[in-house]
Amino acid sequence: MKKSKRLLDIKKVSFYNNINNQILILFILIASACIFSDFYFKASNLTIPFIITTTLSSIITFIGIPKLKKIRAKQIIREEGPRNHFLKQGTPTMGGIFFIPIGIIISNILYFNKDNYDVILTLTFVIIFFMFIGFIDDFLSFKKKMNTGLRSNQKILLQSLISLIFILICASNNLIPQNIEIANKVFNIGNLIYPLGIFVLLAESNSTNLTDGLDGLLSGCSVLIFTGLAISILIENPSDNFTLAPLCISMAGACMGFLFLNKYPAKLFMGDSGSLAIGASLGGIALISNHLWSLLIMGGILAAESISVIIQVSIFKISKRAKGKGHKLFLMTPLHHHFELKGNNESLIVSSFWLITLFLVIINLIFLIKS
16 A cells, blocks of 8 residues: 555656656747847847746746735636546636736836837737736636636627727727738738737637636647747848837746746636736737737647637537537537546646647748748
């Protein structure tokens, strides 16, 4: 009995170290990409913001954990979820209010008094307000001691309102190009870019919200996507000192710092205050920088998570109407839960999704360089 317990403890230590190693590799990979970009793109300024935001995000988030425990801001696990997730019950949540502002503050400092500072202010607006919507949802959740804070229609309404205001500000200041690039082809869609913009913000923020279901899943994928977006922007604008790349890398650093505490077993969850803000920042940056196609490719995991839910609900409803009994394509959605119920280890799923995201980022960068 003692021998089996000892073997179990050894496996836990090995498993824990493996996660730490993966996160260290991820940090070194992103830092190396920043150094290479600063060397190759002479106007680039990525390494220092990444290091600073990673450090500050990790420290401030760590300091914030006791504060969240004090106000009892704890995660409520939904009853329909995987049974093993009930072990996460009581983990502090709402961590987004600590690490999201770090990326925003650093990027505002970098861009202050620059020619396109109005772009950063506009993006700051949409990120902060999406974070605030998430904060309301998180706050109501632990106040009501239920997994749901805002009702879905309330959340969508608030998201739509902020997205509309963001688009109107962009339209009045010509911040969003009416030509979109898809697979190296330019399409002029005129004013249709504005309803498309609202759709992008809603789709992206809800995709990131759905992806945030396993320890370190969204935070790790976000680090890679933000970094890929930064380099994509630099490839398109190599001589521009004031591209949106530093904002992207500041957000990557903020997510990286949070990941150190969000890794399995998570000491803290980001909550909707983090996931909605991440989605809004990705969507907003991609719209203004005209990198919607790049975001779609690099955010393949985010898209897959959303699509799995849409497919599951659609098949269930259609089969129930046709046969009187609903059928499911997946064991559970979003997609990561399907793989969980298949018996896969949580951290194996997370690291696999990171690897897929890294592969998609590389594919996108190769495509941009060749074109």
